[in-house]
Amino acid sequence: MKAEFSFEVNRPFFRATGEPVSDLFLVDAWEDIGTxxxxHIEADDNLIIVGTLNKESYSTRGGREHLTIVKAKYIGHLNQDTFAGRLDSEATKxxxxxxxxxxxxxxLVRDMLVDVGEQHETDGETLTASS
Structure with missing residues (x-):
């Protein structure tokens, strides 16, 4: 089973217009993680995704395009309220x-993974990923 989806990450920056800056990432999830x-995933879910970055290229009428895809090794729901305020976003700029x-x-990432792992254990889920 392969699942493909995209997710948006809000960056700690704003445009001159005051509009927030965000990045869109594509994710491939295979086998147990894809299932x-x-x-379990719905639109607007807050997630923690651990994976590798893979660069792919393809041909278009305008030439060669490149795309970076996250190959998911682990995905879990993130309880954003638990971690709100733990990091100074100004410092990350x-x-x-x-x-x-x-x-x-x-x-912070370790604590997020522990929290997500506890959620999976409570739900009786075990996730393994293929290489």
């Missing part, structure tokens, strides 16, 4: 990050 996505900021981000 889980089909059964810098061109370089301090060691302390990187550690804070790593701790």
């Amino acid at each position: 889980w996505v089909m059964d 810098g061109d370089s990050w301090s060691h302390e900021l990187v550690v804070s981000i790593a701790d």
